Amino acid sequence: MNHENTQAQMRKGILEFCILSILNKKEAYPSEVLEQLKNAKMIVVEGTLYPLLTRLKNMELLSYRWEESTSGPPRKYYSITANGQATLSALEQTWNELQNAVETLRT
Amino acid sequence: MKKTLSIHLGRQLFTIEEDAYQRLTEYLKRLEQSLSPEEDVKEILEDIEMRCAEIFQMKLTENKMIVVTLKEVEEAIVSLGEPEVISEESGSFQSTNTNASSKEEDVKRRLFRDMDNASLAGICAGMAAYLNIDVVIMRILFTISLFMGFGFPLYIILWIVIPNAKTPSDRLQLRGKPVTVDTIKEEISRTAKNKKSEFMQATEKWRNNPQVSERARHLFGIFAKLIGVGFIAFSCIWLIGFTLTVTGVLQIFPVTGDQNYASFREYLLLVCPNENNSLNFMWWSILITGFTAPLIGLIIGIRIFMNKKSKFFTISLIGLPLVFVCGIIMIIISTIHTLRDYEAYADYENKHLTIQSDELILEELPLKINNRKIVNHGGFNFFNIRNGRLTDHGVHIKYKETTDTVFHIYQVLSARGIDLTAASKRSEHIQHKMTISGNKLLIDPYYNYPLSDGLRDQEIEIIIEVPKGKKLFINGLETKIDGKEYGGVLYSDEAFESYAEEEDD
Numbered sequence: 001m002n003h004e005n006t007q008a009q010m011r012k013g014i015l016e017f018c019i020l021s022i023l024n025k026k027e028a029y030p031s032e033v034l035e036q037l038k039n040a041k042m043i044v045v046e047g048t049l050y051p052l053l054t055r056l057k058n059m060e061l062l063s064y065r066w067e068e069s070t071s072g073p074p075r076k077y078y079s080i081t082a083n084g085q086a087t088l089s090a091l092e093q094t095w096n097e098l099q100n101a102v103e104t105l106r107t
Numbered sequence: 108m109k110k111t112l113s114i115h116l117g118r119q120l121f122t123i124e125e126d127a128y129q130r131l132t133e134y135l136k137r138l139e140q141s142l143s144p145e146e147d148v149k150e151i152l153e154d155i156e157m158r159c160a161e162i163f164q165m166k167l168t169e170n171k172m173i174v175v176t177l178k179e180v181e182e183a184i185v186s187l188g189e190p191e192v193i194s195e196e197s198g199s200f201q202s203t204n205t206n207a208s209s210k211e212e213d214v215k216r217r218l219f220r221d222m223d224n225a226s227l228a229g230i231c232a233g234m235a236a237y238l239n240i241d242v243v244i245m246r247i248l249f250t251i252s253l254f255m256g257f258g259f260p261l262y263i264i265l266w267i268v269i270p271n272a273k274t275p276s277d278r279l280q281l282r283g284k285p286v287t288v289d290t291i292k293e294e295i296s297r298t299a300k301n302k303k304s305e306f307m308q309a310t311e312k313w314r315n316n317p318q319v320s321e322r323a324r325h326l327f328g329i330f331a332k333l334i335g336v337g338f339i340a341f342s343c344i345w346l347i348g349f350t351l352t353v354t355g356v357l358q359i360f361p362v363t364g365d366q367n368y369a370s371f372r373e374y375l376l377l378v379c380p381n382e383n384n385s386l387n388f389m390w391w392s393i394l395i396t397g398f399t400a401p402l403i404g405l406i407i408g409i410r411i412f413m414n415k416k417s418k419f420f421t422i423s424l425i426g427l428p429l430v431f432v433c434g435i436i437m438i439i440i441s442t443i444h445t446l447r448d449y450e451a452y453a454d455y456e457n458k459h460l461t462i463q464s465d466e467l468i469l470e471e472l473p474l475k476i477n478n479r480k481i482v483n484h485g486g487f488n489f490f491n492i493r494n495g496r497l498t499d500h501g502v503h504i505k506y507k508e509t510t511d512t513v514f515h516i517y518q519v520l521s522a523r524g525i526d527l528t529a530a531s532k533r534s535e536h537i538q539h540k541m542t543i544s545g546n547k548l549l550i551d552p553y554y555n556y557p558l559s560d561g562l563r564d565q566e567i568e569i570i571i572e573v574p575k576g577k578k579l580f581i582n583g584l585e586t587k588i589d590g591k592e593y594g595g596v597l598y599s600d601e602a603f604e605s606y607a608e609e610e611d612d
Contacts, residue, residue: 005195008195008198009198011196012196012197012198015196015197030154030158031158031161044188044196045186045187045188045189045192045193046158046186046187046188047138047155047187047188047189047193048188048192048193048196048197049197050151050154050193050197051146051151051193051194051197052197054146054147054150054151054154055146055197058146058147072119072160072161072164073117073118073119073157073160074118075157075161
């Protein structure tokens with residue numbers, strides 16, 4: 001574990017961005033969020049999601065409700081809040097700016 | 108078969124195997140520790156537990172199982188992710204991370220006994236780890252101190268005073284490693300890799316029983332080992348000795364005559380002359396008993412020493428004593444059979460002489476060896492066997508008054524047997540020399556009988572009836588005759604003594 005790990009830092013920031021994007025499209029269970037991340041080839045372990053979701057919820061960017069399930073106990077069903085959407089827009093802007101800057105510098 | 112527990116995980120009830128439970132608990136604990144306390148650790152943990160329960164439920168249904176095993180737990184952990192990865196990726200790590208001291212800092216060391224590398228009580232291993240030197244060096248030092256005298260009490264004191272390294276954190280502190288989540292994880296997996304034999308696990312479970320003091324039990328373990336070694340050693344010695352004696356390689360039974368030492372079987376022949384297989388029966392019963400006993404001892408010794416229960420041990424520890432008891436019974440039977448051969452006795456009157464002189468002088472027949480008269484001899488102690496005949500020493504002399512006017516001398520040969528016929532046959536076989544010349548009665552203090560008759564209490568009795576008023580001299584001394592019956596035994600190297608015998612009515 002290294003405070004200095006740039007890669008981890010990058011991934012962490014981007015993961016939050018990704019989660020907000022996913023939930024912006026539609027409400028989802030954590031497992032569904034994971035599924036979509038996998039499909040987009042964003043590889044994370046399941047466990048990573050939970051602290052992130054909780055943190056985003058604590059920052060009131062996400063909310064959840066309990067969905068009853070026929071097979072087993074109820075599950076958390078996450079959705080994006082208005083605050084979340086606002087943050088998402090800001091993040092999208094930052095992302096675009098970063099992308100442009102990096103592309104320019106690389107070529 | 109494995110022990111299971113019931114757990115309530117993520118709002119579901121599961122039956123889980125013991126080792127899977129350990130793994131799961133350890134994982135959840137590590138997870139908890141690695142998450143930053145500024146966040147909702149509780150909620151995150153709950154979420155993960157619920158997800159874990161979901162995974163378990165899915166797998167159980169998929170595979171039609173009812174119990175969560177280690178496999179499911181490990182698959183779930185792979186899916187959920189290791190705590191370090193989770194906390195790093197989610198940026199949720201402990202800011203007060205003691206991993207900063209991954210450099211060789213002066214972490215405070217504490218001295219423990221290291222039971223994992225212990226040979227006896229872990230004292231040398233513990234001190235060696237503490238001082239960062241080789242265990243062997245430590246043990247050499249201790250052995251030297253043992254010979255210098257203070258080693259043994261020093262060891263006992265250290266054993267009592269130095270605590271045992273029980274937890275992984277103890278073990279880390281012993282070696283001066285920092286105690287963090289990572290190092291503890293390392294330590295756990297390191298010690299788990301040391302394949303503990305059944306023995307260690309059994310004694311460990313036994314040791315961890317809080318009802319008996321740990322040290323007492325360990326001491327007992329060592330004591331038991333010593334006893335086990337003792338059993339093995341003693342049984343081996345017995346086995347070797349017995350085999351040598353029985354096969355006749357070792358001839359330690361002293362005799363004189365044709366050989367100087369006889370083998371065990373030859374000795375046995377004296378008592379059980381080979382008629383009707385009585386000797387063979389006795390022989391086999393002795394063999395059975397004599398071989399089974401050390402085998403039992405060996406197995407007991409090995410069992411104690413290795414503290415292993417196995418079917419082989421149990422079977423042999425039931426079977427062998429049974430065989431042993433059979434052997435004992437056989438010995439008893441053959442002994443009784445042999446004793447019966449002593450029941451009947453027959454006294455056979457071989458010679459009857461009369462002497463008309465006034466005095467009878469009784470003397471030892473002079474011993475002639477190679478036609479040379481031996482004047483004095485003695486020291487005859489062991490069986491003398493020569494040319495198939497056994498020579499014995501000591502002739503009974505009995506004398507009493509008679510109303511007759513002449514001396515009567517009787518030579519009686521006596522032997523024992525299972526019945527009168529057998530006894531009297533044996534008595535006929537006895538040879539004894541007795542001669543008269545004038546008024547001198549010469550009696551050989553030795554007599555002999557065939558070896559094949561066996562030891563059956565063969566004896567010679569010379570009965571002398573002395574007319575009233577006449578005198579009897581034995582070996583130069585006048586005997587006293589006053590109406591009683593006297594008897595004594597004539598040996599060649601002792602003065603003749605006689606005693607009045609009780610009259611039996």
